[in-house]
Amino acid sequence: MKIVPGPASTDLGLKISQLLGTKPVLMEYKRFPDGEFYIRFAEEVKGEDVVIVQTTGPPQDSNLLQLLLLTDTAKDLGAKSIIAVVPYVAYGRQEKRYMPGETVSFDTVLKLIRSVDVDYIITVNFHSPDMLESLGKYFTNLSAMPSLANYMLRYKLNGAFSLAPDDGAIEFVKVTSKILKGDYGWLEKKRDRVTGGISVELKALNVKGKDVVIFDDMISSGSTMITAVKILKEQGARRIYAACVHPLLVGDAKEKLMREGILEIIGTDSVPSSVSVVSVAPLVAEALKRWRA
Numbered sequence: 001m002k003i004v005p006g007p008a009s010t011d012l013g014l015k016i017s018q019l020l021g022t023k024p025v026l027m028e029y030k031r032f033p034d035g036e037f038y039i040r041f042a043e044e045v046k047g048e049d050v051v052i053v054q055t056t057g058p059p060q061d062s063n064l065l066q067l068l069l070l071t072d073t074a075k076d077l078g079a080k081s082i083i084a085v086v087p088y089v090a091y092g093r094q095e096k097r098y099m100p101g102e103t104v105s106f107d108t109v110l111k112l113i114r115s116v117d118v119d120y121i122i123t124v125n126f127h128s129p130d131m132l133e134s135l136g137k138y139f140t141n142l143s144a145m146p147s148l149a150n151y152m153l154r155y156k157l158n159g160a161f162s163l164a165p166d167d168g169a170i171e172f173v174k175v176t177s178k179i180l181k182g183d184y185g186w187l188e189k190k191r192d193r194v195t196g197g198i199s200v201e202l203k204a205l206n207v208k209g210k211d212v213v214i215f216d217d218m219i220s221s222g223s224t225m226i227t228a229v230k231i232l233k234e235q236g237a238r239r240i241y242a243a244c245v246h247p248l249l250v251g252d253a254k255e256k257l258m259r260e261g262i263l264e265i266i267g268t269d270s271v272p273s274s275v276s277v278v279s280v281a282p283l284v285a286e287a288l289k290r291w292r293a
């Protein structure tokens with residue numbers, strides 16, 4: 001098995017290689033003056049099971065194209081099989097036609113990935129896991145929620161309340177609350193499909209005097225977290241943390257969250273960022289060992 005750390009996930013790729021005790025494939029990456037990308041495999045991958053580690057967080061389109069270039073070339077160079085480790089899958093939130101005439105972008109992304117002969121995809125906390133069921137064994141969707149909760153144990157949280165900022169995150173807090181040995185709760189969020197604005201139904205949470213961790217799959221603009229923080233503060237929560245698997249943190253989202261009173265944002269390296277303190281490498285390495293066995 002050979003590991004190719006893609007340009008968008010170099011550190012993660014190196015960590016996975018280290019955990020598997022394999023040397024990463026020597027690669028050459030550069031950009032032409034016009035912005036086009038250049039990729040060269042500087043060593044042979046013929047006859048190998050090749051693992052391409054490449055996230056498709058922002059800038060999604062260029063990271064996605066790099067993933068396609070890497071996988072297509074590895075197959076062309078004679079790789080026996082291609083496993084794509086794509087910890088964050090771009091366009092995962094556009095998996096349905098919500099309004100007439102919209103693109104079902106995730107479908108198109110999947111068709112593109114399949115068109116370059118990927119044999120297997122490993123991803124982490126894919127946004128719409130139900131979508132993956134129809135794909136059968138082609139996908140493995142790992143969860144980094146236990147890793148995030150285990151990381152939070154070091155904060156010696158008082159009361160350790162796990163909050164899901166919408167009902168899509170309820171399954172996450174069921175898991176994290178067991179690890180943190182505290183209660184959990186959730187909010188009911190609605191998003192306006194045209195403006196993107198969100199509204200949350202007010203409800204009583206048992207958080208007075210407690211430390212709260214809000215767990216979500218991703219933080220993009222930060223609006224979901226900010227809405228949750230406001231409600232938590234009104235209800236007397238003590239320290240508030242935000243934990244997510246995919247810290248997209250678009251624009252000044254991080255600063256906005258800190259200004260709102262979040263003590264710390266904890267994310268994983270599924271999308272490299274300044275808050276990526278938890279690595280998904282051990283999870284992925286174990287999944288690759290299972291695949292290899």
Ligand code: R5P
Nearest residue numbers: 217218219220221222223224
């Ligand atoms: C939505 O269903 C997701 O789980 C996240 O809650 C959402 O995508 C976060 O986006 P934002 O940070 O822009 O509110």
